[in-house]
Amino acid sequence: MGDYLAADYHIIAPALRGHGESSKLETGYQSSEIIADLEILVKHFGWHALHVLGHSWGGKLATIWATESPERFRSLILVAPFFIGKLPDWLKFTFPICIECCLF
Numbered sequence: 001m002g003d004y005l006a007a008d009y010h011i012i013a014p015a016l017r018g019h020g021e022s023s024k025l026e027t028g029y030q031s032s033e034i035i036a037d038l039e040i041l042v043k044h045f046g047w048h049a050l051h052v053l054g055h056s057w058g059g060k061l062a063t064i065w066a067t068e069s070p071e072r073f074r075s076l077i078l079v080a081p082f083f084i085g086k087l088p089d090w091l092k093f094t095f096p097i098c099i100e101c102c103l104f
Helices: 032-044 057-068 092-104
Strands: 050-055 075-081
Touching: 032 057, 050 057, 057 075
Parallel strands: 050 075
Antiparallel strands: none
């Protein structure tokens, strides 16, 4: 899929702190710290508005990031997002519909 989209989009898949082969730091796993990492990455590339796909923990982070900086997002796709605590209010209507579509 990435090869197909690469003709029209710049695609990156950053490993978040502690995930994949990234460093396993003792601290720095707060959502705000990881989102700050993503902001640095976005600024490095000189991008302004993004299409973001967040999977699992990345889905939760992308949701928080979109809530804090909606101007950064052209679209947001969540794949099996991992929510701890309350589901964001703006997802309450659409989230069950998305899950329903993905399951059938």
